Amino acid sequence: MENLLKFILIAVVAAFLALLIKKDNPQIAVMVSLSAIILILIALTSELRSAMSLIKKLGEYTSLPEETIVPLLKIVGVSIVTSISVHLCKDVNEGALAYASELVGVVAAMIIAIPLFNQVFSMILSLV
Numbered sequence: 001m002e003n004l005l006k007f008i009l010i011a012v013v014a015a016f017l018a019l020l021i022k023k024d025n026p027q028i029a030v031m032v033s034l035s036a037i038i039l040i041l042i043a044l045t046s047e048l049r050s051a052m053s054l055i056k057k058l059g060e061y062t063s064l065p066e067e068t069i070v071p072l073l074k075i076v077g078v079s080i081v082t083s084i085s086v087h088l089c090k091d092v093n094e095g096a097l098a099y100a101s102e103l104v105g106v107v108a109a110m111i112i113a114i115p116l117f118n119q120v121f122s123m124i125l126s127l128v
Contacts, residue, residue, distance in 0.1 A: 010039060017029075017032050067115055071115055071116050075112050079109065081105070082102060085105070086105075
């Protein structure tokens with residue numbers, strides 16, 4: 001919980017800094033935001049590792065195969081990265097790039113989910 005407050009504090013300070021700088025130099029303001037995002041993501045890696053190990057343990061307890069859990073985790077990661085990309089593009093008034101980033105994220109999630117669809121179809125076929 002205390003790490004969450006640190007991450008929020010970094011984001012709020014960076015947002016105010018970017019707001020102050022934006023008038024004089026909008027490019028630097030975007031770089032401040034991007035730097036804060038990178039800093040937060042790097043700091044989150046340890047938190048994400050513990051969450052991933054918990055999810056893997058839950059998968060072991062429920063006897064779900066790793067082929068089911070890994071794509072789900074990848075899709076969550078893709079959605080996080082896509083969301084950050086879309087918001088950064090919108091911040092610099094690049095709506096077309098934001099849409100393209102969103103489309104890339106959706107396609108990537110669909111490609112990652114193909115093994116899950118195959119598992120579902122094989123389960124359905126085995127029932128029939």
